[in-house]
Amino acid sequence: MKRGAGWRILLGAAPALLILLLFLFPLLEVVRLGLVASDPRAVLGELWTNPYHRNRLVFTFQQAVLSTALTLAAGLPLAWVFAHYEFPGRRALRALFTAPFVLPALVVAVALHSFVGASSVLGVDLLGAAGPLGAILVAHVYYNLSLVIRIVGGLLERIPPELSHAARTLGATRAAAVLRVQLPLALPAVIACAALVFLFSLTSFGVIVLLGGEHVGTIETLIWDNVKSIVAHYDRAAALGVLQLATTLTALLLYVHFQRRAQARFRPPPAYERPRLPSWGWSVLVPTALFLMGPSFALAVAAFTYDGSWSIEGVRLLTTREAPLGSYSVGRAILNSLQFGILATAIAVPLALLSLLAFRGSARRLRLGEAFLLAPLGASPVLLGLGMLVAFDGEPLWDLRAHPLRIVAVHTLVAFPFVTRILAPTFDAIESNLRDAARTLGASPIQTFLRIELPLLGPALRVGAIFAFATSLGEFGGTLLLRRPEWLTLPLAIFDAFARPGASYRAQAEVLTFLLLVVATPSSSRGSTPTSTADRSFATSTSTCRPARSTSSSGPADAARPRSSRPSPVSIPPGRGACSSTATRSPGSLPSGAASSSSTRRTPSSPTSTSHATSRSRPACGVRPTRPAGSPTSCGSWDSKGSALGASTTSPAGRSSASPSPGPSPPTPACSFSTSRTRPSTAPCGSSCGPTSAGSCATGARPPSTSPTTTRRPSRWRTPSLS
Amino acid sequence: MNANPMIAALVASALAAGCLFVDAEPTLTILDQGSFPQFDAIQSSFQNQTGARLVKIEGGDAGTALKTALLGAGNPPADILFGVDNALFFTKGVREKRLFVPYTSPNIGRIDTEVIDLETFKVDGELWATPCEYGxxxxxxxxxxxxxxxxxxxxxxxxxxxxxxxxxxxxxxxxxxxxxxxxxxxxxxxxxxxxxxxxxxxxxxxxxxxxxxxxxxxxxxxxxxxxxxxxxxxxxxxxxxxxxxxxxxxxxxxxxxxxxxxxxxxxxxxxxxPQVETMGILRGSKNVDLAKKFIDFMLTDEFQILNAPYNAVYPVVKDVVLPSEFVTSATDPHDLxxxxxxxxxxxxxxxxxxxxxxxxxxxxxx
CATH class of the missing domain: 3.40.190.10 (Periplasmic binding protein-like II)
Structure with missing residues (x-):
């Protein structure tokens, strides 16, 4: 790999420079302004003596702690139910429950308002009754719930049931088995999840602004408060920014640490049949489902009602010039949003790809890389906006004020950690052998990348791109700080309308929000769900369903061989569903892409003992390597290669699904699982389909007939080319 | 190819949007504080005189509009800022960032200097912002x-x-x-x-x-x-x-x-x-000449009668005939x-x- 070093530096240079310029430099400016240029003690002391600031500082942590506690309280039973029980509609519900995560904060706030808020279509103002804190908590639970299901549920699924059984045998009560065996084992995941929810609650902005009203606020809103008026206090804002950064980075470190431990714990257990859901389970699931679905429906209703009856008054108001917001030009806002989204996507995805390339390699480098790739998550959008504001403030050299780049950069940075997390599993699944083979066969590194890796990364790239696009469309805090009249975006227009009292503004806000909901989640119906990918990227368990498409029928070696006779190294048989974790088709999923049909034919060589068989009938699962790429294998080399190539290893989820799928050719969706980037462990393919993709997903992913109790043979696929 | 048509469509629409925003016509943009009740009439009159298009950007209330202008000082989002008054003019940053391009209109003599003190808006002897209406x-x-x-x-x-x-x-x-x-x-x-x-x-x-x-x-x-x-x-x-x-x-x-x-x-x-609201040409504007023409136009009777009374304030030029309600329903300024x-x-x-x-x-x- 030595020869790759120069390469890597070159590859890393571009993202490093961009990150340096657009991320570190602005943040350093904030730190300089907050700590060096002014007297931080005086500024912070002043903040603390001013009751307005003090209340908001206290409130920041109050709401974050309560949000975290409530989210866990509401989410743990759900994680439990999804991890341990089988019930009709499990997949669909899981997809539904993870959908809210990607919703823009403004959409959540406005939708909750139309659901149970002041403008409730049901006529009940629960949010008003709950007060600002209550309203904020509801919103935070609403869109962080999926994290618990993903992160904690992911680990719970892997805890071997034998442990509980043993405890029961030894006389523990059912409760004791849960409390003293399962929960302690799941603790790292719980803490990791709590840290992440805490982080997201700390950096929450749109929800606080819209639901909190004027009498509460957090550090985030204080930063905005301090820069928005004609008497701006940039020193205060910067000091607050530093405080915010310190807290978020701590939460982020906690998350990274415990997430690693959670991922290190347990390999997937042998598949077992999940018991049927006891009746109490439904009393958890149904209310949650109603709670999660309600707001979107309420919003749709609210957007097309006015004054209590069906009407398109809201739409009309937006299109007339005399309308309150009419002159803001909604069309302009939409076009701007699309432009920013496209630009941010066009930067974020290659940036993530280059970063991953640069950091590919040893475990140590991966750790470093992980920190590097996650770091932007520690800076809230508002803080990034503040950084851009003070760093590129109109000095001749840095005058980017009239340029969309500042806003696009914030959008890019917000999306970047998610995109890398989406790409990473697929990326790691591409074994070095494949590249080596290609190189041996005479391909240049660039050829190898373009013709082997890129096609294999395709689906993951698409998911990443869609996610980046949706993130950009919904981004509000950073955009607000950097707003110029000509850069009006949909979220800003929603905010403007929502911030004004009166029914006509409210109607316009609802229409705009509905529009954003529709535009920002195209995603869930296209390609795959950013929804699930988003939080999936933070959880151990992953998978998305894509409509049937393109799985290569060629073996990896074929793929690796740049054969001129082939138009593309990866050919695409029609009609095959691909259900993949990061919508990945890793090379490994290639053979398994041919999956179910072949699974019976090609008896796999017996695997190393730890891995267990896949269900023969489940969507074939390409599994990510169970060791960091490049590290020495401990398994038999063929097998390990096979598995590293993604030939199916076990997934607990394998137990539950089977896959006669429509389509002419080998009918199995390919499903690859992602695991920890650095730790050996496989994640279950609890698939998640966006609400809207359920249809397409269902075709491949969850066919009805097959019994879940199919025999499982311990197996790993050997790829044809390797055998 | 599922997502690609969508992406292609988005790219196409973005490009189309980009094209839409390119204007061949000269355009003058005013950062406004919501004070153009008769914008259409003013717009067409200005277009007839100069052939240039007039566009207004809603900048929120005057303080917010000024904040927007200050953030973009030297690289402004508009050519003219409407709404800085005899208080806001002294906001920190207006001088420091040299927010305005000095301009003294040939029509400046039309302003009723008995009510309005032009000195307020002068920096180093140069007029930075031109009074437009008062109340x-x-x-x-x-x-x-x-x-x-x-x-x-x-x-x-x-x-x-x-x-x-x-x-x-x-x-x-x-x-x-x-x-x-x-x-x-x-x-x-x-x-x-x-x-x-x-x-x-x-x-x-x-x-x-x-x-x-x-x-x-x-x-x-x-x-x-x-x-x-x-x-x-x-x-x-x-x-x-x-x-x-x-x-x-x-x-x-x-x-x-x-x-x-x-x-x-x-x-x-x-x-x-007593508030005097002004219009000022923002430094960094690429249409300074056009902006100057607009300031000249702003001081004509035609503009004054189209704007100030509709904003429920007084015109700055002398001898404009006001609706009688300004006398019957408003406190006489002389009593103040x-x-x-x-x-x-x-x-x-x-x-x-x-x-x-x-x-x-x-x-x-x-």
């Missing part, structure tokens, strides 16, 4: 207030507003974002000056404790909360009978709104702030003795006053 910021109340108070009394002084009978009846626009709000703050400072035994901070503390609502901007205060405005929605909660607007607002109500509601100026001595501050006082104190007000407001509403 007197004062407290207005809803005439029906009389029926709603048991004692049949009405407030007569600013001090009254901070007392029990008028609790929760007053709404004032935020001085940080709204120029009438800032004007009222200055009027209160004029009435209860710094260093007095009962100074403006005491007054504001009492006001806020008396349930005074601070609205985001003038529009929100006057249009949404004020029950005396023609736009008030009966169903809206938290209606307020007293607000801050202009001595001429009642005339506007009679002219354009519900023909019922006179208002009043409380404390015509000192409790009123507004609070006045010299430019030097404003330059040294304005930022401090607003900051202190902010701290006070934050403490009282924390």
């Amino acid at each position: 007197y910021i004062s407290v207005n109340y809803d005439i029906t207030l009389k029926d709603r108070t048991p004692s049949d009394e009405l407030p007569t002084t600013l001090r009254d507003l901070a007392t029990k009978p008028w609790a929760s009846k007053f709404v004032v626009p935020d001085p940080r974002f709204s120029s009438p709000g800032l004007g009222f703050l200055l009027a209160s400072i004029g009435t209860f000056p710094d260093g007095a035994p009962y100074d403006w901070k005491d007054y504001w503390r009492d006001l806020l404790n008396n349930g005074t609502k601070v609205a985001k901007d003038w529009t929100e205060a006057y249009v949404y909360y004020y029950t005396g405005g023609g736009h008030w929605d009966e169903k809206a909660p938290d209606g307020r009978n007293i607000t801050v607007s202009y001595t001429t607002s009642p005339a506007a109500e009679v002219l354009f709104g519900t023909p019922t509601v006179p208002g009043v100026s409380l404390e015509p001595k000192r409790g009123v702030f 003795e507004p609070a006045t501050f010299t430019p030097a006082v404003l330059r040294t104190n304005l930022d401090r006053w607003v900051t202190e007000w902010e701290t006070l407001y934050q403490s009282e509403t924390a």
Whole structure:
């Protein structure tokens, strides 16, 4: 790999420079302004003596702690139910429950308002009754719930049931088995999840602004408060920014640490049949489902009602010039949003790809890389906006004020950690052998990348791109700080309308929000769900369903061989569903892409003992390597290669699904699982389909007939080319 | 190829959008504070004269618009800023960032200098911003207030507003974002000056404790909360009978709104702030010549009669014939003795006053 070093530096240079310029430099400016240029003690002391600031500082942590506690309280039973029980509609519900995560904060706030808020279509103002804190908590639970299901549920699924059984045998009560065996084992995941929810609650902005009203606020809103008026206090804002950064980075470190431990714990257990859901389970699931679905429906209703009856008054108001917001030009806002989204996507995805390339390699480098790739998550959008504001403030050299780049950069940075997390599993699944083979066969590194890796990364790239696009469309805090009249975006227009009292503004806000909901989640119906990918990227368990498409029928070696006779190294048989974790088709999923049909034919060589068989009938699962790429294998080399190539290893989820799928050719969706980037462990393919993709997903992913109790043979696929 | 058509469509639409935004016609952009009721007429008149298109950008209230302009000083989002008044002009940053391009219009002589002091807007002897309209910021109340108070009394002084009978009846626009709000703050400072035994901070503390609502901007205060405005929605909660607007607002109500509601100026001595609103050419504008033509146009009778009365304020040029309601329904300016501050006082104190007000407001509403 030595020869790759120069390469890597070159590859890393571009993202490093961009990150340096657009991320570190602005943040350093904030730190300089907050700590060096002014007297931080005086500024912070002043903040603390001013009751307005003090209340908001206290409130920041109050709401974050309560949000975290409530989210866990509401989410743990759900994680439990999804991890341990089988019930009709499990997949669909899981997809539904993870959908809210990607919703823009403004959409959540406005939708909750139309659901149970002041403008409730049901006529009940629960949010008003709950007060600002209550309203904020509801919103935070609403869109962080999926994290618990993903992160904690992911680990719970892997805890071997034998442990509980043993405890029961030894006389523990059912409760004791849960409390003293399962929960302690799941603790790292719980803490990791709590840290992440805490982080997201700390950096929450749109929800606080819209639901909190004027009498509460957090550090985030204080930063905005301090820069928005004609008497701006940039020193205060910067000091607050530093405080915010310190807290978020701590939460982020906690998350990274415990997430690693959670991922290190347990390999997937042998598949077992999940018991049927006891009746109490439904009393958890149904209310949650109603709670999660309600707001979107309420919003749709609210957007097309006015004054209590069906009407398109809201739409009309937006299109007339005399309308309150009419002159803001909604069309302009939409076009701007699309432009920013496209630009941010066009930067974020290659940036993530280059970063991953640069950091590919040893475990140590991966750790470093992980920190590097996650770091932007520690800076809230508002803080990034503040950084851009003070760093590129109109000095001749840095005058980017009239340029969309500042806003696009914030959008890019917000999306970047998610995109890398989406790409990473697929990326790691591409074994070095494949590249080596290609190189041996005479391909240049660039050829190898373009013709082997890129096609294999395709689906993951698409998911990443869609996610980046949706993130950009919904981004509000950073955009607000950097707003110029000509850069009006949909979220800003929603905010403007929502911030004004009166029914006509409210109607316009609802229409705009509905529009954003529709535009920002195209995603869930296209390609795959950013929804699930988003939080999936933070959880151990992953998978998305894509409509049937393109799985290569060629073996990896074929793929690796740049054969001129082939138009593309990866050919695409029609009609095959691909259900993949990061919508990945890793090379490994290639053979398994041919999956179910072949699974019976090609008896796999017996695997190393730890891995267990896949269900023969489940969507074939390409599994990510169970060791960091490049590290020495401990398994038999063929097998390990096979598995590293993604030939199916076990997934607990394998137990539950089977896959006669429509389509002419080998009918199995390919499903690859992602695991920890650095730790050996496989994640279950609890698939998640966006609400809207359920249809397409269902075709491949969850066919009805097959019994879940199919025999499982311990197996790993050997790829044809390797055998 | 599932997602690709979508992406292709998006790229195409973005490109199309990019093309749409490229204008061949010369265009003059005005960052506006919502003060162009007759924009269409003004636009077509300007286009006839110069062949250039006129575009306005809603910049929020004057304070917000100024903030936008300050953030873009030297690289502005528009060519002209409309709304900086004789108080906002002294905001920190206007001079430091050289916000405006100096320009003295050949029509400058048309301005009624008996009412308007051009010196206010001069920096180093050069005129930075050209007066466009003026008015007197004062407290207005809803005439029906009389029926709603048991004692049949009405407030007569600013001090009254901070007392029990008028609790929760007053709404004032935020001085940080709204120029009438800032004007009222200055009027209160004029009435209860710094260093007095009962100074403006005491007054504001009492006001806020008396349930005074601070609205985001003038529009929100006057249009949404004020029950005396023609736009008030009966169903809206938290209606307020007293607000801050202009001595001429009642005339506007009679002219354009519900023909019922006179208002009043409380404390015509000192409790009123004389506001002169200006237009200034933003430094960095790529259409300075066109902007100058617009300033010239702004000082013509045609423009003045199309704008000021519709904004319920007075035109700055001499001898414009005003609608009779300006005489019958508004307090005669000659009866007013507004609070006045010299430019030097404003330059040294304005930022401090607003900051202190902010701290006070934050403490009282924390």
